[in-house]
Amino acid sequence: MITILNDDFSQLNSFLHEKSFSRIFILVDENTHEYCLPVLLGNMETDLGFEILEIEAGEEMKNIQTANQLWEILTEMQADRKALVINLGGGVITDMGGFIASTYKRGIQFINIPTTLLSMCDASIGGKTGIDLMHYKNMVGTFAFPEQIFIYPKFLETLPFKELRSGFAEMLKHGLIADKAHWESLIQIHKLDVEAVVPHIQTSMDIKQDVVEKDFHERNIRKTLNFGHTIGHSVESLCLSQGNPILHGEAVAMGMICEAHLAFLENLISEEEAASVIENIQRYYPYLDISDFTDESITALLMNDKKNTDSKINFSLLTGIGSCTYDHQCSQENILKSLYFYRKLNNA
Ligand SMILES: NC(=O)c1ccc[n+]([C@@H]2O[C@H](COP(=O)([O-])OP(=O)(O)OC[C@H]3O[C@@H](n4cnc5c(N)ncnc54)[C@H](O)[C@@H]3O)[C@@H](O)[C@H]2O)c1
Ligand SMILES: [Zn+2]
Secondary structure, three states: OEEEOOOOOHHHHHHHHHOOOOOEEEEEEHHHHHHOHHHHHHHOOOOOOEEEEEEOOOHHHOOHHHHHHHHHHHHHOOOOOOOEEEEEEOHHHHHHHHHHHHHHHHOOEEEEEEOOHHHHHHHOOOOEEEEEEOOEEEEEEEEOOOOOEEEOHHHHHHOOHHHHHHHHHHHHHHHHHHOHHHHHHHOOOOOOOHHHHHHHHHHHHHHHHHHHHHOOOOOOHHHHHHOOHHHHHHHHHHHHHOOOOOOHHHHHHHHHHHHHHHHHHOOOOOHHHHHHHHHHHHHHOOOOOOOOOOHHHHHHHHHOOOOOEOOEOEEEEEEEOOEEEEEEEOOHHHHHHHHHHHHHHOOO
16 A cells, blocks of 8 residues: 655654554665765654664665675574565565565565655556576566655655666656646656656556556566566666666656567557657757677677567567557567667757
8 A cells, every 4th residue: 555644744653553563673875874874863753662773775785795784684683574665765665675685584564665766656566576697687586575665755855866767667657658638748748856746646546556456467467567578678677787786767858768669560550649749858868878789799688688578579569659569579680770769869
């Protein structure tokens, strides 16, 4: 269940009061420690004892070493099976905290209090937890639901602009795959800032929640959430491997542009629809330079995508603005054409 918190955090306090937890462990990174924890502690009313678990910020921390340290701390602090983990942070914290909570003593309860736009609209919802293994993202993890998700949009006020814009890509995606009206109200936003996005968070969360409820195990409709992510993930991985990491939403925005054009090439949407999607995404995201990457390096990564079956590359592609198909296999020729199309946008 997702609750938008009032300024006094009363719904969170009632939740803590009604359940009989033994103790609370609050997981933060250095930034959410500084910006969000004081707000949480200033409003949290409980008789329970609590401990703060802090990790460094960043995707590089989402690994088994950090998980191991956290399991050890929980053990040393004698966390029992009625302890509650509160994940206060972005997607790294909700993925990591959900993972360690769902495995410690075969699973203790946790709640998510997401503090980035990306984690509010996407990462904290849907019950996927996990860590990276070597340079493979989210390779090890569990399906585990938080007891509750509490959203406090004011946390976004300290979030750097690029992080806000990264999360906005997932909101645009939600509109494109499932809700034309949502897409149309998002593209009315001229100046991307907290005030402009906050009124649309609920709709984005509802879309994600709805898709996940229909297909928890990602056998069918949940795959539509991967729109923009097939090509996007390849480019994200290539940038990472070159030591130039880009934000997830920046890669997804680029991926959505390529895959919108691909949907046109595959006769799923009209040229006008593709152009309108692409032009609108370009309004928010600067061109991502992919000139260092060959077509072969990008397509080699596409072949490795977790979503593939029978050595075919499966795409989730728009069939209109607000609708999306999945397991669509594209010709190699069209995939290359979509990359060529993106490369040409640089000079347009
Ligand atoms: N489980 C899922 O379904 C799912 C879905 C999408 C993404 N993810 C995962 O989410 C992660 C990305 O999440 P993210 O973009 O939130 O990254 P993040 O958790 O790294 O947060 C981004 C940055 O913002 C900082 N920050 C967080 N809240 C802040 C605030 N209120 N004020 C100031 N700074 C703040 C963080 O310290 C960090 O430096 C990835 O690991 C990705 O794999 C998971
Ligand atoms: Zn994503």
